Amino acid sequence: MKELVEYIAKALVDNPDMVQVREVEGEKTTVYELRVGPGDLGKVIGKRGRTARSIRTLLNAAATKAGKRAVLEILE
Amino acid sequence: MENHLTESHEVVNEGRTVEEAIESALARLGATRDEVEVEVLEEGSKGVLGLVGAKQARVLVRKRDGGQATKAKIEEMLSNLLKLMEISAQVSVDVKDDIHLVRIDTAGVDGLLIGKKGQNLEALEHLARRMVGKQLKRSVRLQIDVGGYRERRTNALKNKALSMAAKVKASNKEMQVEPLPASERRIIHLALANDPQVRTYTVGDGDLKSVVIAPQRRSRSNGEARKGSGE
Numbered sequence: 001m002k003e004l005v006e007y008i009a010k011a012l013v014d015n016p017d018m019v020q021v022r023e024v025e026g027e028k029t030t031v032y033e034l035r036v037g038p039g040d041l042g043k044v045i046g047k048r049g050r051t052a053r054s055i056r057t058l059l060n061a062a063a064t065k066a067g068k069r070a071v072l073e074i075l076e
Numbered sequence: 077m078e079n080h081l082t083e084s085h086e087v088v089n090e091g092r093t094v095e096e097a098i099e100s101a102l103a104r105l106g107a108t109r110d111e112v113e114v115e116v117l118e119e120g121s122k123g124v125l126g127l128v129g130a131k132q133a134r135v136l137v138r139k140r141d142g143g144q145a146t147k148a149k150i151e152e153m154l155s156n157l158l159k160l161m162e163i164s165a166q167v168s169v170d171v172k173d174d175i176h177l178v179r180i181d182t183a184g185v186d187g188l189l190i191g192k193k194g195q196n197l198e199a200l201e202h203l204a205r206r207m208v209g210k211q212l213k214r215s216v217r218l219q220i221d222v223g224g225y226r227e228r229r230t231n232a233l234k235n236k237a238l239s240m241a242a243k244v245k246a247s248n249k250e251m252q253v254e255p256l257p258a259s260e261r262r263i264i265h266l267a268l269a270n271d272p273q274v275r276t277y278t279v280g281d282g283d284l285k286s287v288v289i290a291p292q293r294r295s296r297s298n299g300e301a302r303k304g305s306g307e
Contacts, residue, residue: 004160011153011207050283051206057199061188062161
């Protein structure tokens with residue numbers, strides 16, 4: 001799941017090397033904290049948040065399949 | 077302005093006019109006019125009396141690859157993405173009228189990729205467009221279908237548009253279709269474009285706007301007619 005977020009984010013940004021994903025396991029839910037390089041925030045958020053929403057949607061689909069719950073947090 | 081790729085696919089070139097710039101770019105690429113796409117970066121101008129303020133024309137000329145590189149990139153990225161989602165699937169791409177039609181066939185988990193009202197499919201399509209576009213440094217037109225969903229959905233939306241239009245005509249009152257993504261609103265608009273008795277327009281904000289089907293001739297003008305706007 002972490003690799004999924006990483007793969008998508010790296011493909012979207014100007015600075016793939018600056019992409020970091022941290023996995024924070026909770027009781028029921030796993031939080032994925034995504035950090036990107038300066039200037040790349042808009043790339044992973046998109047117009048009206050469409051890209052961020054799309055990443056969340058796919059993450060949810062993948063998590064559901066694995067019988068888990070996942071949350072994506074995009075950090076500045 | 078030099079291109080450092082060993083096998084150059086695109087060059088930026090200058091010339092006195094756009095045509096001249098294109099001509100010499102073609103020579104550098106060793107391509108003919110119909111093998112390339114041209115982007116005019118700077119129109120160039122002769123200036124006043126050809127003396128003052130003359131500006132060089134600048135063009136970007138790119139060899140078309142017949143969609144092969146784009147196709148390969150789409151297949152590669154979507155396959156990787158699906159693998160990371162732990163979905164085993166076949167990805168195939170056809171190019172038609174410059175649009176890349178992607179077909180994904182999964183081993184029994186089509187529904188997961190489609191999602192409620194196709195929202196997972198929309199998300200996948202949006203990301204694929206962004207990711208591939210970013211990698212190729214240009215915008216890519218692509219549409220993804222999973223297990224024939226698009227076709228079924230298109231037919232369902234057409235039927236819905238027609239039956240709602242019939243109701244609108246009978247009641248002479250406008251009706252609103254549920255919020256839909258742009259590609260699906262388009263199907264509604266197109267389905268009714270040739271019906272002189274109704275007109276369609278869009279209301280709402282964000283990605284999911286709604287199409288309103290309205291009677292063409294309004295019984296009385298009550299200011300409602302100007303509500304909403306085009307796409």
